Amino acid sequence: MMLTLILLFLQCFFICSSQRTPRSYVSTGKPAYQSTTYSSDGISYDAGLAVDGNSNGDFNYGSCSRTVVSGNQNPYWYVDLGDLHSITSVRIYTAYGFEVSNFGMEVYVVNSTDSSLDASNQLGSIGLSNYYRWYPDVIGRFVILFQRRSNEIVVCEGRVYGTPLSPVLTCPDISVVRTSSSIQVTWDPPTATDDVDTGLTATCTPPSGSYFTDDSNSVTCATTDSTGITVFCTFILQLISVDDESPTIVCPGDRQVYTSTGITTVYYNDPSVSDNVDTGLSANCTPPSGSSFQGASTNVTCTATDSAGNTGSCEFTIYLYDNSAPTVTCPNDIEEDTTTDQTSVTWNDPSVRNSDQPATCDPPSGSFFNVGSTDVTCTVRDWNDNTGICRFQVTVNQNRNPNVVCPDDPARFTDSTQVTVTWDDPSVIDNADTGLSATCTPSSGSLFNAGSTHVTCSVTDTDGNVGSCNFKVIVIDIYDPIVTCPANINKDTDAGNTTVTWDDPSVSDNVDPGLSATCTPLSGSSFNIGSTDVTCSVTDTAGNIGSCEFNVTVNDSGDPTVNCQDDIEVYTVSDKLTVTWNEIFLPVRDNVDTGLSATCTPSSGSSFNIGSTDVTCSATDSAGNTGSCGFKVTVNGYSIPGYLIAVIFVLVIIILVMSPVLVFYYRLYFSKKKNMDNSKQMNMTTYNNAAMATTSKQVDDDLYENYVMPTGNAYVVKETQQDDIYENP
Missing domain, CATH: 2.60.40.10 (Immunoglobulins)
Known part of the structure; x- marks a missing residue:
């Protein structure tokens, strides 16, 4: 005993003086495994019960793991911490009564389940008590309990204290204003922290300083610590487009127009417009084409504004020369649609004044016009060789959009938050252009969240016709909460x-x-x-x-309530007396059970000696809770004086002598009575508190003698049969 106290004192001194603060235990809820699993009464004591956070040492509580008892050579149990940890201590809780089973069990920390179990990675062995040991930090992923003999392993809780060794990597959050279609972007490197290693650096793909063209760009960064653990972080680089470049407008050249009236209508080709962002812009000219011009010269200003509000402009001049040339009036601009590359266009001949010659148009009416805009010039000459000219425009629109065929809706299953989805490029067929390819948003190879995501793929041909198709990427979450x-x-x-x-x-x-x-x-x-x-x-x-x-x-947990009757007091001339009471009327109340009845000791009908006897009545409910009550039965004895005995004796002699006479007269009386009424009912009623006892007997040839002796709260009734005598005191 003294040696045990000394060992406990030394162990406490070693632990208390180590100045170590335990880290949080990291084994709870982690995957655990054992060589075999013990089962009893439908309950399986699997390895996970030893890392459920419950260290109750009562095996019957159901929170302990256990291997099979017999035939289990070299049993083992281990927990997988998921990755490398710096382990400071291990505590093993053994079930009460199973200390011998775990005695001598060895404790190991290894990096792999393929590692050999030898002295290089053994922490210690377990004695006849719960196991709790401090160690210098040990690096490992698996904590293994191993028994080098045929036995069982019973663990109520295996707690491993330590911290994970994985580094933490934090990516930047970057948004850059786009100043051109391709822009070089640099950023501060991600922050890498680790409990062990210092000065960790991260590598990003694409790296800082790369050129980016897309509005949204995914960048993934990674770092690896000295143990070979690699962690990643990802951020989205957003390019915010700011368009500050004005559209470029190219005006037609200066025009010389002849008129004989000093005023004439002038048509000119629309300026061409190009922009670094917007397509399909058109210019507005002042005065517009088709206006009436007069004077020697008129400046025409054309402007175009893009979606960012940038405005570009150009100018040209219309010169009027009055030489009384013929006047030619062209038809209005013509616009035709086609589903092919060209179409035939006809118009009415231009009207001519001041000349008897018809106007000639180039190209002539009925010609085939390609898709796009074509200027038609109509001229007429008078006899003085003055030439009248008018122009109009024929525009052929190709209204057939490219045909884009999307792939079938791809479906992917995932048990994480996102999954990468790829698909074949959509097929594109156009009546004019070849080699067109569609652009999909989001693009193939993007990360898709769980659920349904719409993908739109579109293509624009050289005529500005847009074809598109849609499909859905379905990512199905199959992971149960x-x-x-x-x-x-x-x-x-x-x-x-x-x-x-x-x-x-x-x-x-x-x-x-x-x-x-x-x-x-x-x-x-x-x-x-x-x-x-x-x-x-x-x-x-x-x-x-x-x-x-x-x-x-x-x-x-509630006891039944039993209510006993009042105490009973009776009298007797002998040394004991049988006393009864009605046990079924002893009320029993319980919070759950109904119909409970009390059992008394001594029971009703027992023989009680003279004196006071305690009676205990009890009732037990279905939960085993017992309630009771008690009352007293007191039996008092009569004491008869000697002179009274002598008097009774004399009276008995007189009755015996007179009985023949009495019998005669009584028989005479009842023979007459029988003729009037064949039977007579006699009722004898006695009351005890609120209880009533009634005795009814049919009077016939035989007579009965009834004696009722009041004895306190009980009545003793005695019946004797006599021939031809009826007495009712």
């Missing part, structure tokens, strides 16, 4: 039921945050006495269902 229920609940009550509450189950999901479980019955419900299963479940947005169960047991 994880629901962790509270531990089983036991609660006592002295009523028929009680209200039971518990903390909400914890819920985690790979996609949906903030999920909460619904329990049936609800927390705060009223639970009857007995065992009730509670099921808690949650459904994520993909319809995956996670659930857990626990048990609520309400124990009956």
Whole structure:
């Protein structure tokens, strides 16, 4: 005993003087495995019970792991921490009564399950008590318990204290204003921190200083610590487009127009417009084409404004020369649609004044015009060789859009938040252009979140006709939410039921945050006495269902209430007396059971000696709770004086002598009575407090003698049969 105290003191001194502060234990909830699994009465004591956070040492509590008892050569149990950890201590909780089973069990920390178990990675061995050891920091991923003999391993909780060694990498968040179609972007390197290594650096793909063209660009950075653990972070580089470049407008050249009236209508070709961002811009000219011009010269200003509000302009001049040339009036501009590369266009001949010659147009009416705009010039000459000219424009629009055929909707399954999805390029067919390819948004190879995402693929031909198609990328979440229920609940009550509450189950999901479980019955419900299963479940947005169960047991702790009758006092001339009472009228009340009855000791009908006797009446409910009450039975004895005995003796002699005479007269009386009434009912009623006893007998030839002796709260009734005598005191 003294040696044990000294060893405990030295162990406490070593631990307390180590000046070490335990880190949080990192083994709870991690995957655990064992060589075999012991089962009994339908309960499987698997390895995970040793990392459930419950260190209760009672094996029957159901929170201990256990391997098979017999034939289990070299059993083992181990926990996988997921990655390398700096382990400071290990604590093993052994079940009560199983200390011998775990005696001599060896504790190892290794980086791989393929590692050999030898002295290089052994921490120690377990004695006849719970195992709790401090060590210098040990690097490892697996903590293994190994028994080098045929035995079993019983672990109620295996706690590993330490910290993970994975570095933490934090990416920057960058948005850059686009100043051109391709821009070089640099950024500060990601921040890398680690509990062990210092000065870690990250490598990004694409690297800082690269040129970017897309509006949204994904950049992935990674770092690796000295143990070979690599972590990643990803950020999105946004290019914000700012257009400050004006459209470029090219005006037609100066025009010389002849007129004989000093005023004439002038048509000119539309200026061409190009822009660094916008397409399909057109210019507005003042005065517009087709206006009436007069004077020697008129400046025409044309402007175009892009979607960013930038304005470009150009100018040209219309010169009028009055030489009385013929006047030619062209038809209005003509616009035709076609589904091919060209079409035939006809028009009415231009009207001519001041000349008897018809106008000639180039190209002539009825010609085939290609897709696009074509200027038609019509001229006429008079006899003086003065030439009249008019112009109009024929525009042929190709209204057939390119045909774009998208791939079928791709579907992918994932148990994470995102998945990369690729597809074949859409096919493109156009009536004019060849080699067109469609652009899809989002693009093939992008990361897609769980759910349905619309993808639009479009292409524009050289005539500005746009063709497109759509399809959906379906990412199906197949990961059930994880629901962790509270531990089983036991609660006592002295009523028929009680209200039971518990903390909400914890819920985690790979996609949906903030999920909460619904329990049936609800927390705060009223639970009857007995065992009730509670099921808690949650459904994520993909319809995956996670659930857990626990048990609520309400124990009956209320004793039955037994109400006894009042004390009984009786009298007797002998040394003992049989005393009865009605036990079925002893009321018993219970918070759960009905119909309970009390059992008395001594029981009703027992023989009681003279004096006072305690009677105890008790009742036990179905939960084993017992209630009782008590009362007293007092038996008092009569004491008869000697002179009274002499008097009684004389009276008995007189009665015996007179009995023949009395018999004669009584028979004479009853023979007459019988002729009037064949029977007569006699009722004898006695009252004891509120109880009534009634004795009815049919009077016939035989007579009865009844004696009723009042004895306090009880009545003793004695019956004797005599021939031809009836006496009713």
